[in-house]
Amino acid sequence: MLPQEHAETARRELxxxxxxxxxxxxxxxxxxxxxxxxxxxLASK
Incomplete structure (x- = not known):
């Protein structure tokens, strides 16, 4: 997995x-x- 894909997945999970x-x-x-x-x-009864 490329770093930008990993960041995108993390962002979506967040x-x-x-x-x-x-x-x-x-x-x-x-x-x-x-x-x-x-x-x-109850208080008003």
Missing amino acids: IISNVGTSAMTANQISAIARKINCLAG
């Missing part, structure tokens, strides 16, 4: 892992938001 991380973060944020909504609902 982008893929960043996309995976941001999707995971979005799921965590929505899970936290649901917990907050649930607690707020």
Whole structure:
């Protein structure tokens, strides 16, 4: 594999892992938001 091909592959893998991380973060944020909504609902009763 040529060095530039290797760099391109590494860059692509990095982008893929960043996309995976941001999707995971979005799921965590929505899970936290649901917990907050649930607690707020319990507090208002």
